[in-house]
Amino acid sequence: MSEATASQPAQRGVAMLRRIDPAVAASFGCILLLLLVGSLYSRSFLSPDYLLQQLKVASFLGVIATGMMLVILLGQIDLSVPWVVTAGAMMACAAAAHGTTGAILAIPCGILCGAAIGLLNGIGVAYLRIPSMIITLATNAVAQGLMVAYTGGFAPQDSASKAMRYLATGNVVPGLSNAVLVWAIIGGAAIWLLSRTTFGRAIYAIGNRERAAYLSGIDTRRVTMLAFALSGALSAFGGVLLAGYASKAAQSMGDAYLLPSIAAVVLGGTHILGGRGSYLGTIAGVILITLLQSILSVMQISEAGRQLIYGAVIILMLLIYGRQKA
Amino acid sequence: MSAAEPLFRAEGLSKRYGGVIALDRADLEVHPGRIHAILGENGAGKSTLIKLMVGVVAPDEGRMMLGGREVTFSNPSAANDAGVVCIFQELSLIPDLSVADNIMISRPPTRLGLIDRQAQRRIAEEALERAGAGDIHPRALVKDLPLSRRQMVEIAKALSRRPKILILDEATSALTASDVTKVFEVLKRLRSEGLALLYISHRMHEIAELADDCSVFRNGRRISTFAAGTKTDAEVIELMIGREYKHAFPDKPVREPDGRPPALQCRKLGWGDRLRDISFSLHAREIIGLGGLDGQGQRELLLALFGVLSDISGDIFIDGDKVVIDSPVAAKSDRIGLALIPEDRKTEGLMLPMSVRDNLSAAAFDRFAQFGIIDRQQQSALIDDMIRLIEIKTASPDLPVSALSGGNQQKVVIAKWLMNKPRIILLNDPTRGIDVGTKQEIYRLLRRLADEGAAILLYSTDYDELIGCCDRVLVMYDGAIRRELAGAEITERALVSSALNVDDGEPAEASAQ
Numbered sequence: 001m002s003e004a005t006a007s008q009p010a011q012r013g014v015a016m017l018r019r020i021d022p023a024v025a026a027s028f029g030c031i032l033l034l035l036l037v038g039s040l041y042s043r044s045f046l047s048p049d050y051l052l053q054q055l056k057v058a059s060f061l062g063v064i065a066t067g068m069m070l071v072i073l074l075g076q077i078d079l080s081v082p083w084v085v086t087a088g089a090m091m092a093c094a095a096a097a098h099g100t101t102g103a104i105l106a107i108p109c110g111i112l113c114g115a116a117i118g119l120l121n122g123i124g125v126a127y128l129r130i131p132s133m134i135i136t137l138a139t140n141a142v143a144q145g146l147m148v149a150y151t152g153g154f155a156p157q158d159s160a161s162k163a164m165r166y167l168a169t170g171n172v173v174p175g176l177s178n179a180v181l182v183w184a185i186i187g188g189a190a191i192w193l194l195s196r197t198t199f200g201r202a203i204y205a206i207g208n209r210e211r212a213a214y215l216s217g218i219d220t221r222r223v224t225m226l227a228f229a230l231s232g233a234l235s236a237f238g239g240v241l242l243a244g245y246a247s248k249a250a251q252s253m254g255d256a257y258l259l260p261s262i263a264a265v266v267l268g269g270t271h272i273l274g275g276r277g278s279y280l281g282t283i284a285g286v287i288l289i290t291l292l293q294s295i296l297s298v299m300q301i302s303e304a305g306r307q308l309i310y311g312a313v314i315i316l317m318l319l320i321y322g323r324q325k326a
Numbered sequence: 327m328s329a330a331e332p333l334f335r336a337e338g339l340s341k342r343y344g345g346v347i348a349l350d351r352a353d354l355e356v357h358p359g360r361i362h363a364i365l366g367e368n369g370a371g372k373s374t375l376i377k378l379m380v381g382v383v384a385p386d387e388g389r390m391m392l393g394g395r396e397v398t399f400s401n402p403s404a405a406n407d408a409g410v411v412c413i414f415q416e417l418s419l420i421p422d423l424s425v426a427d428n429i430m431i432s433r434p435p436t437r438l439g440l441i442d443r444q445a446q447r448r449i450a451e452e453a454l455e456r457a458g459a460g461d462i463h464p465r466a467l468v469k470d471l472p473l474s475r476r477q478m479v480e481i482a483k484a485l486s487r488r489p490k491i492l493i494l495d496e497a498t499s500a501l502t503a504s505d506v507t508k509v510f511e512v513l514k515r516l517r518s519e520g521l522a523l524l525y526i527s528h529r530m531h532e533i534a535e536l537a538d539d540c541s542v543f544r545n546g547r548r549i550s551t552f553a554a555g556t557k558t559d560a561e562v563i564e565l566m567i568g569r570e571y572k573h574a575f576p577d578k579p580v581r582e583p584d585g586r587p588p589a590l591q592c593r594k595l596g597w598g599d600r601l602r603d604i605s606f607s608l609h610a611r612e613i614i615g616l617g618g619l620d621g622q623g624q625r626e627l628l629l630a631l632f633g634v635l636s637d638i639s640g641d642i643f644i645d646g647d648k649v650v651i652d653s654p655v656a657a658k659s660d661r662i663g664l665a666l667i668p669e670d671r672k673t674e675g676l677m678l679p680m681s682v683r684d685n686l687s688a689a690a691f692d693r694f695a696q697f698g699i700i701d702r703q704q705q706s707a708l709i710d711d712m713i714r715l716i717e718i719k720t721a722s723p724d725l726p727v728s729a730l731s732g733g734n735q736q737k738v739v740i741a742k743w744l745m746n747k748p749r750i751i752l753l754n755d756p757t758r759g760i761d762v763g764t765k766q767e768i769y770r771l772l773r774r775l776a777d778e779g780a781a782i783l784l785y786s787t788d789y790d791e792l793i794g795c796c797d798r799v800l801v802m803y804d805g806a807i808r809r810e811l812a813g814a815e816i817t818e819r820a821l822v823s824s825a826l827n828v829d830d831g832e833p834a835e836a837s838a839q
Contacts, residue, residue, distance in 0.1 A: 198691040198698045205688050208677035215634070215666060215674050216688040216742070217658035276679060 075274025088236025118232015
């Protein structure tokens with residue numbers, strides 16, 4: 001025992017090092033590389049204003065990717081992101097059109113709509129045993145249908161409430177967008193949830209070996225259902241923030257967030273089959289994806305070329321990471 | 327034994343899995359036109375021998391001769407090509423394909439690169455005819471056939487490969503008595519056609535009816551070969567028993583009846599046709615063993631008690647109160663207090679890449695978390711206590727459990743449940759594949775837990791363990807409790823004979839007829 005106590009600080013150091021995933025380190029390395037390449041094209045690339053702007057853009061993706069991470073850690077996937085984002089934004093704006101009460105309820109209303117779709121996904125996956133890839137794709141289509149029916153296919157006329165706009169574009173801390181603060185709070189909550197609660201540990205356990213988790217008496221179905229509900233709520237919250245940023249919701253505003261949210265989580269070292277990954281990695285992945293998108297537009301590459309390069313880089317990185325200790 | 331040159335001969339075959347010697351310089355001769363039965367306890371090396379013969383695994387040492395020439399099979403299809411075909415105990419048919427598709431699954435007849443349906447059907451009909459199942463339509467879907475007919479298709483599938491040696495590994499275990507009779511007619515006809523048949527079964531009376539030669543395996547070696555009918559069942563069982571070493575087991579204290587209701591009681595428990603009419607009582611401070619051959623329902627019984635199986639019939643009582651256990655969550659609740667140490671620690675007991683800490687925590691969150699929030703200090707204290715108590719050898723609780731030795735991994739599986747302070751502990755073969763030293767530690771631990779008031783139900787495939795550890799043993803056969811042994815009755819002889827469903831040498835079926 002005395003031996004164990006003496007070597008404890010050393011062990012803690014080893015544990016710390018062990019905790020830094022090579023994938024996370026590589027993501028941060030890539031971020032530095034991108035910044036370097038970007039600075040070659042444009043002086044302003046390294047300016048604080050530009051970087052803070054990037055961080056703000058990243059925070060929308062960051063909120064959405066947080067939910068995606070919970071689901072991927074379970075070994076599942078949530079493909080309903082595009083229209084859950086849109087539904088969250090549209091429903092929040094719709095509520096905001098109903099006077100003062102509506103304005104107050106706008107944000108919770110948007111988030112609850114997302115949580116409801118997510119809950120549906122969760123019930124389908126956990127209790128009805130439908131593969132998540134199928135059920136989330138189906139609820140995405142249903143959400144799309146509902147939104148198109150609601151708007152008649154045109155851009156909705158309702159605009160975002162003041163609170164939504166303040167949350168996305170205001171500055172509590174001078175120079176730092178509130179959206180970044182929101183992401184920071186959600187990120188902190190996610191880290192706490194994943195490491196300090198039985199729910200978080202159960203997510204990792206299920207992602208590693210669902211059968212063993214089930215035989216340990218973990219209520220695997222409830223955990224799975226709740227994770228999907230959280231993912232839906234966070235996607236919708238991302239939509240609410242986006243609507244606040246642009247002052248209104250738009251058709252298919254969420255389409256640009258499905259692949260990036262999955263890519264950000266996986267680039268950050270979360271195993272695509274579940275069970276392994278840290279939130280720090282997801283932060284790195286989100287920033288990396290945002291910078292990549294930004295740099296491609298700074299380089300003034302045509303839209304087609306941008307899409308090509310963007311997709312190719314994601315495939316390449318996933319190939320490299322995906323092969324690690326499978 | 328005929329003096330003629332054998333069709334197949336194995337010499338000095340050895341196979342090790344890690345530290346476990348599955349087959350130890352075994353030899354065997356197989357002659358054409360004879361049915362050769364292979365007998366042995368669980369883990370005697372029978373299955374390993376078959377796997378070597380059909381190229382599923384490669385031997386570490388030794389050689390195999392087929393028709394006088396040395397052969398090596400790198401995969402099952404090479405063995406099939408050479409004429410060695412096995413029908414495994416699990417049915418290997420694809421339910422949603424037709425009978426003809428299944429029979430021809432590995433190499434369908436082709437014309438211009440496409441499957442030749444007509445030729446396929448013709449070959450299938452021939453094979454079915456030879457298997458004595460000409461009444462099965464080749465176009466029928468396998469899933470529409472009853473189990474016994476599927477077994478016929480399985481035999482036809484094997485025959486379509488034109489085998490010289492046909493191996494049947496527990497091929498009749500899923501069949502009813504009347505189906506077995508039909509299969510036997512087919513096998514006898516195949517024998518008269520000059521095939522060599524290797525027949526593995528735990529049913530003594532089947533072997534008595536069918537076999538020409540018998541070989542007994544024990545501890546990975548062939549102990550004896552003799553012509554069928556020259557030895558009594560009792561003598562055969564003597565040959566199958568007998569181990570080189572004995573474990574040291576802790577003393578069994580005498581338990582006075584305390585008048586309290588049993589910790590766990592089952593009344594007429596059933597599950598489909600896999601569990602039938604199971605009734606027993608398990609008291610606190612008692613270790614009951616579950617014996618019998620592999621796959622006689624022991625695993626299902628433990629899972630049923632733990633709430634994993636649905637549609638269980640019968641009643642379960644905890645401390646005299648009737649309860650419904652419909653999930654592991656319910657089973658581990660304080661009111662019921664069950665724990666299950668599952669069979670396969672790698673897939674059922676542990677999350678291998680996760681830390682020792684996470685694994686030890688998984689079944690006992692409630693012991694150190696309030697409202698779902700983990701109290702880190704309390705968690706660490708409990709985990710450190712448990713690591714010390716069970717003597718898990720790990721440098722740190724934060725190491726992944728996959729870095730531990732097999733024995734220590736098994737200790738983690740047991741410890742993770744002890745964290746939850748269970749009152750009734752179910753164990754599914756907890757010492758399989760671990761070293762002798764750790765085994766002894768587990769025996770002492772089990773006895774200590776019982777002395778401290780736990781009720782323990784232990785399934786083991788190791789007879790020594792049942793004899794040394796258990797106060798009573800329930801021997802299971804075909805989903806039912808065949809016999810209960812207590813105290814001095816628990817002998818290897820009694821265990822083996824009741825496991826084989828014979829009464830100390832007398833076949834039960836024969837006396838029933």
